[in-house]
Amino acid sequence: MTSGQRTGFEAVLAAACLALAAAALAGGIDAKELMALLAGVETATARFVETRHSALLREPLVSSGTLSYQRPNRIVRHTEMPQEERIVLDKGRLTIENRTLGSATAASLSKTPGVSALVESIRATRAGDLAALERYYEVRVSGARAKWRIDLVPRAPGLAQYVDSVAVSGNGARIARIEVREASGDRTVTEIDEELR
Amino acid sequence: MSAGSRVIVIVWLAALLACGAWLYRHVSITADLSVFLPPSATPAQRVLLGQVREGAVSRLMLIALEGESGPSLARLSRELTRELRAGGLFSYVDNGGAALVRREQEVLIEHRYLLSPATRAGRFSAEGLKAALRENLMLLASPAGALVRQLLPEDPTGAARDLARLLTPEAAPDTRYGVWFSPEGKRALLMAQTKAPAFDANEQQRAMEAIREALARAKPGQARVLLSGPGVFTAQTRETVETEAWRLSLLAAVLVFAILAAAHRSAGAVAASLLPVMSGLIVGITAVCLGFDRLHGITLGFGATLIGEAVDYPSYLLTQAAGGETLAATLSRIGPTLRLAILTSIFGALAMALSSFEGLAQLGIFTIFGVMAAGLTTRWVLPALLPPRAGTLKLRVPWFPGFARGEKARTLGRWFAAALTLAALAVLVSRHDRLWDDDLANLTPVPETAKALDHALREELRAPGVRYLVIARGASREGALQSSEAAAAWLRKGVASGWLAGFDAPSSYLPSQRTQELRRMALPDSTTLAKNLEEAVADSPFRKGSFEPFLAAVERTRAGRLLDLKDFSGTALELKIGALLFHSEDGWTALATLNGVKSPEALAREARRAGHEFLDLKAESNGLVSGYRNESLRLVALGLACIAGLLVAGLRSVTRAGRVLVPVLAAVLIDAALLLVLGKKLSLFNLVSLLLVVGIGLNYALFFERPQRDASERARTALSLTVCGATTLSAFGCLALSKTPVLHAIGVTVVLGSVLSLFLAAALAGRPAVRA
Structure with missing residues (x-):
C-alpha cells in the first residue's frame, strides 16, 4: 500500500464526513434525530396565545396563558384569559381545574381518549417520545433542523372523529407553533414562545 | 350348557341388546357444566344461576392476541374483528375500534333529551341557554374544544356531553394504535359474544375454531391467540373428558386387564371378569338416559370408574372357587357375602341418587343400576357361561x-x-x-391455569367478574325500569356517601316510559325555544343562526316517539341492557351491577328499606354449595344407616x-x-x-x-x-x-x-x- 493511496482514501473519508455534517446542518432531519434533539430538554416554560377560527363565532376566540413542561411526564397548561383554567397532565393522569366553572375533574388518559390524545401531542413532542406519538398518530417529519415540522394524523378513533390533523413546527429544540385542523372546519392556531433549560 | 343356563344367557343377551338398541336411538350426551351446579331454591339464586347458564355474561368470549409487535397485533385485531362480525357465529365483536362505538353514540345523541336527567324546563329558558353558551365558550378555549365544537350547533345545552360522562364506564381498557391493548402493550384484546349459549360445547368449539381460522388467514406471523370465557371452558372440558378421561380410563383398563390376566392365567376367566362391568355400563347408561333427558359426559366418565368395583365381583367368585369346587358350590358358600357387598354399594349410591344436584343424581342412578346389573351378571350369567370348574388359584400371596x-x-x-x-x-x-370448600368456582372441572388466564384477561379488559348486584323487580318491563330508577336514586346517594364507587343500571340507558314522558313534557314548543335562543345568542359572541340544528333536534324529540329497546339493536348497549333487564318465571328483573363496594352492610340495609334486593353473588353461591352439601351429608348419613341396618339383617x-x-x-x-x-x-x-x-x-x-x-x-x-x-x-x-x-x-x-x-x-x- 503506497502513501498516495492512503492520502486519497483519507480525502474521500473526510469529504464524506463533511457532506454528512453539512446535511445534518442544512438538509433534512428525520424523526429519530428530531426526537433526540427534543428529548434533550429538561424543563421548558412558555407563554402561549391560542386563536380559534370558527364559523360559529362572530370573531376569532383568543385565549392566552402559560405552558410549563418537566421532563418527561408533566405538562401544565395554565390559561389566564378569557378565564382561569389549569390543565395538568402528570404521569398519565389528566386533571382539569376551572375556577370559573367551579369544577375539578380528574381522569386517567385511557378514559378520555380525545382530550388525552391532544394533550399527548404536545407532551410527547416536547419529550421527544416517538413511541407515544405513534400510539395515537401517524407521524411524518419534514424540514431541517433549523425549521422543522411534524405532521400528525390521528389514528385513535376517539380523536380522528374530531380532528383531521395536527401540525407542530419549531426550530432546533424549540416548539414554536401548533395548528389543529378540526373535522368541523374550525382551525386552532397556538403560537408558543419557549424558554428552555 | 343346561337348558336353565341357556335361558339365563338368552335373557341376559336380550336385555343388553334391548338397552343397546334403545341407546343407539336415544342417547344424547351433553357437556353442560351447569348440570354440575347445584339447583337453586330462592329467586335470588335463580337469578344467579340463570346468569351463569344463559345470561349475556356467560356467552362472553375474551380474545387476546400476543407474540408480535404492537402495530401488527393492532392490524390483526382489526382483521379478526371484521371477519368475525361477517362470520355469523357472534352476535357482537368489539376490539375498542370506532365503528361500534359510533353507532352507539348516534343512538344516545339522537335521544339525548329523553335520556338526560338534566332535561328540565329551566335548562331551555333564555337564562338557562345564556349560561349554557357561556360554558361552551369556555370549553371551546380548552383542549377539549375540538370535541365540544362538533356537537355544539345541535347541542348547546351539552346534554350529549353530560350523558357521555354519565355512561362512560369508570375503567375502560387501554387503547393503543386505535384498538384495545393490555396495560403493558403486549396483548391486543377483543371481546366477543357468541350467539350460542355457553353450555353448547359443539357451537362453542365452532366459534373457537372460527377465531383460529380467521387469524390464520390474516397472515399472523408469530402471533398467537388466547381464548377464555365460560363457553371456552365448556368446550375445553368436553375436550378433557374426551381425551384425558378416556386416555386415563384406557390406561386403567390395561392395568386392570394385566392384573386379572396375572391372577387367573386363563383367557376365558379374564373375559368373564369383564362381562359384569360391561353389562353394568350399558344398563347404567340406559337408566340415566331414561331418568334424565340427557347424559352428561362427566357422568359417563365418573360412572365408569364408580362401577369399577364391579370388576371385583367375578374376582371374588373365581378366586374363591377352590381347586375342585364348582362355581355353583362356591356361590352357595360366598353368595350371601357377595349379595351383601352388592346391596351395600347400591344403598351407598342411593344417597347420591336422591340428591337434588342433577350431576350427582345421575351418578347415583348410574351406580345403582350399573352395580345391580354387574351383580346379577356375576351371580347368574357367569356360572351359566363358564365351565363348572373354572375357579382359579394360580397366585400365592405369602x-x-x-x-x-x-x-x-x-x-x-x-x-x-x-x-x-x-x-x-x-x-x-x-x-x-x-373442612369444606364452598367456592362454586372450584366445583367446575376447569384447571387452575385456565382460571388464571381468565382472571388475567378480565383484569386487562377491565371486565372483572361482578360480585354485588341490586335486583329491582316489576310485573312488566316498564315496572322493572321504574323500580330500577328508584334503585338508581338511592344508589347515587350511596356513591355520594362513599358506600360504593359506581353502578350500572339499565334505566340509565333505557329510562322508563314515564320518566321519558316527563322529560319530553319539559321541552318548550318551537316558537318559545326560538325566542329564548335568540335572546341568549344576542348576549354572546356566537353568530346568529348557528344553532338551527338545536331547534330542529328539540322539535324532533317533541314530535317523535319514545326511546325503545329496539333502537339499540346491533350495538353493545343492546347486549348490556339485555343482560341487565330480562323476563323470567319471577316476572321482570332489572339488575344493577355495583363496583368498588366499600360498605355492603349499608347497601343491604338501604336496599331492604327501598324494597329492592341486595345480592352478594359470592356469599349466595357459597350458600348454595354449602346448602347442597348439608343435604348431601344428611343423605350420606341416611345411606350409612341403611347400610348398617342391611348388615345387621344380612349377618344376623x-x-x-x-x-x-x-x-x-x-x-x-x-x-x-x-x-x-x-x-x-x-x-x-x-x-x-x-x-x-x-x-x-x-x-x-x-x-x-x-x-x-x-x-x-x-x-x-x-x-x-x-x-x-x-x-x-x-x-x-x-x-x-x-x-x-x-x-x-x-x-x-x-x-x-x-x-x-x-x-x-x-x-x-x-x-x-x-x-x-
Missing part, C-alpha cells in the same frame, strides 16, 4: 395371610388403627370450621355388622383427615369419592369377616382381596394422575381410602383362624 392371621400382628394392627383413627378425629375436630348379628362397619368408617375418617393434612379442603367430589370408598371398603371387610374354615380358604380370601385391591389401586391411581382437579380429587381420595380400608379391614374385621 405375606398377606401372615398379617391377617398372626395374633400378634393383628393386635399391633388394632392399636395402630385405633391411634390413627383418634389422630384423624383430632384433625377433623380441630378444623371443623375449615350386631357384633358382626360392627366388625364390618368400623374399619370402613375409620378408613373414611382417616382418608378425610389425610386430605386436609395434605392441604386440601373437602369438596363435593371428595364427598362422592368417600361414598365410593365406603362401597369398596365394605366389600373388603365383608370378605375378611367371613368365617374362614381352613388355611386354603384363608389363602383364597387373601388372593381375592389382593387382586381386588390391586385393580382398584391401578384404576384410581390413573385418575389421581389427571390434571383436571375433579378427576384428581376423586383419584387421590379413593386410592388413599381403599389402601386404608384394606389394611384396617385386615386388622379389625379379620377373624382369628378357626381351629377345625
Whole structure:
C-alpha cells in the first residue's frame, strides 16, 4: 500500500464526513434525530396565545396563558384569559381545574381518549417520545433542523372523529407553533414562545 | 350348557341388546357444566344461576392476541374483528375500534333529551341557554374544544356531553394504535359474544375454531391467540373428558386387564371378569338416559370408574372357587357375602341418587343400576357361561395371610388403627370450621391455569367478574325500569356517601316510559325555544343562526316517539341492557351491577328499606354449595344407616355388622383427615369419592369377616382381596394422575381410602383362624 493511496482514501473519508455534517446542518432531519434533539430538554416554560377560527363565532376566540413542561411526564397548561383554567397532565393522569366553572375533574388518559390524545401531542413532542406519538398518530417529519415540522394524523378513533390533523413546527429544540385542523372546519392556531433549560 | 343356563344367557343377551338398541336411538350426551351446579331454591339464586347458564355474561368470549409487535397485533385485531362480525357465529365483536362505538353514540345523541336527567324546563329558558353558551365558550378555549365544537350547533345545552360522562364506564381498557391493548402493550384484546349459549360445547368449539381460522388467514406471523370465557371452558372440558378421561380410563383398563390376566392365567376367566362391568355400563347408561333427558359426559366418565368395583365381583367368585369346587358350590358358600357387598354399594349410591344436584343424581342412578346389573351378571350369567370348574388359584400371596392371621400382628394392627383413627378425629375436630370448600368456582372441572388466564384477561379488559348486584323487580318491563330508577336514586346517594364507587343500571340507558314522558313534557314548543335562543345568542359572541340544528333536534324529540329497546339493536348497549333487564318465571328483573363496594352492610340495609334486593353473588353461591352439601351429608348419613341396618339383617348379628362397619368408617375418617393434612379442603367430589370408598371398603371387610374354615380358604380370601385391591389401586391411581382437579380429587381420595380400608379391614374385621 503506497502513501498516495492512503492520502486519497483519507480525502474521500473526510469529504464524506463533511457532506454528512453539512446535511445534518442544512438538509433534512428525520424523526429519530428530531426526537433526540427534543428529548434533550429538561424543563421548558412558555407563554402561549391560542386563536380559534370558527364559523360559529362572530370573531376569532383568543385565549392566552402559560405552558410549563418537566421532563418527561408533566405538562401544565395554565390559561389566564378569557378565564382561569389549569390543565395538568402528570404521569398519565389528566386533571382539569376551572375556577370559573367551579369544577375539578380528574381522569386517567385511557378514559378520555380525545382530550388525552391532544394533550399527548404536545407532551410527547416536547419529550421527544416517538413511541407515544405513534400510539395515537401517524407521524411524518419534514424540514431541517433549523425549521422543522411534524405532521400528525390521528389514528385513535376517539380523536380522528374530531380532528383531521395536527401540525407542530419549531426550530432546533424549540416548539414554536401548533395548528389543529378540526373535522368541523374550525382551525386552532397556538403560537408558543419557549424558554428552555 | 343346561337348558336353565341357556335361558339365563338368552335373557341376559336380550336385555343388553334391548338397552343397546334403545341407546343407539336415544342417547344424547351433553357437556353442560351447569348440570354440575347445584339447583337453586330462592329467586335470588335463580337469578344467579340463570346468569351463569344463559345470561349475556356467560356467552362472553375474551380474545387476546400476543407474540408480535404492537402495530401488527393492532392490524390483526382489526382483521379478526371484521371477519368475525361477517362470520355469523357472534352476535357482537368489539376490539375498542370506532365503528361500534359510533353507532352507539348516534343512538344516545339522537335521544339525548329523553335520556338526560338534566332535561328540565329551566335548562331551555333564555337564562338557562345564556349560561349554557357561556360554558361552551369556555370549553371551546380548552383542549377539549375540538370535541365540544362538533356537537355544539345541535347541542348547546351539552346534554350529549353530560350523558357521555354519565355512561362512560369508570375503567375502560387501554387503547393503543386505535384498538384495545393490555396495560403493558403486549396483548391486543377483543371481546366477543357468541350467539350460542355457553353450555353448547359443539357451537362453542365452532366459534373457537372460527377465531383460529380467521387469524390464520390474516397472515399472523408469530402471533398467537388466547381464548377464555365460560363457553371456552365448556368446550375445553368436553375436550378433557374426551381425551384425558378416556386416555386415563384406557390406561386403567390395561392395568386392570394385566392384573386379572396375572391372577387367573386363563383367557376365558379374564373375559368373564369383564362381562359384569360391561353389562353394568350399558344398563347404567340406559337408566340415566331414561331418568334424565340427557347424559352428561362427566357422568359417563365418573360412572365408569364408580362401577369399577364391579370388576371385583367375578374376582371374588373365581378366586374363591377352590381347586375342585364348582362355581355353583362356591356361590352357595360366598353368595350371601357377595349379595351383601352388592346391596351395600347400591344403598351407598342411593344417597347420591336422591340428591337434588342433577350431576350427582345421575351418578347415583348410574351406580345403582350399573352395580345391580354387574351383580346379577356375576351371580347368574357367569356360572351359566363358564365351565363348572373354572375357579382359579394360580397366585400365592405369602405375606398377606401372615398379617391377617398372626395374633400378634393383628393386635399391633388394632392399636395402630385405633391411634390413627383418634389422630384423624383430632384433625377433623380441630378444623371443623375449615373442612369444606364452598367456592362454586372450584366445583367446575376447569384447571387452575385456565382460571388464571381468565382472571388475567378480565383484569386487562377491565371486565372483572361482578360480585354485588341490586335486583329491582316489576310485573312488566316498564315496572322493572321504574323500580330500577328508584334503585338508581338511592344508589347515587350511596356513591355520594362513599358506600360504593359506581353502578350500572339499565334505566340509565333505557329510562322508563314515564320518566321519558316527563322529560319530553319539559321541552318548550318551537316558537318559545326560538325566542329564548335568540335572546341568549344576542348576549354572546356566537353568530346568529348557528344553532338551527338545536331547534330542529328539540322539535324532533317533541314530535317523535319514545326511546325503545329496539333502537339499540346491533350495538353493545343492546347486549348490556339485555343482560341487565330480562323476563323470567319471577316476572321482570332489572339488575344493577355495583363496583368498588366499600360498605355492603349499608347497601343491604338501604336496599331492604327501598324494597329492592341486595345480592352478594359470592356469599349466595357459597350458600348454595354449602346448602347442597348439608343435604348431601344428611343423605350420606341416611345411606350409612341403611347400610348398617342391611348388615345387621344380612349377618344376623350386631357384633358382626360392627366388625364390618368400623374399619370402613375409620378408613373414611382417616382418608378425610389425610386430605386436609395434605392441604386440601373437602369438596363435593371428595364427598362422592368417600361414598365410593365406603362401597369398596365394605366389600373388603365383608370378605375378611367371613368365617374362614381352613388355611386354603384363608389363602383364597387373601388372593381375592389382593387382586381386588390391586385393580382398584391401578384404576384410581390413573385418575389421581389427571390434571383436571375433579378427576384428581376423586383419584387421590379413593386410592388413599381403599389402601386404608384394606389394611384396617385386615386388622379389625379379620377373624382369628378357626381351629377345625
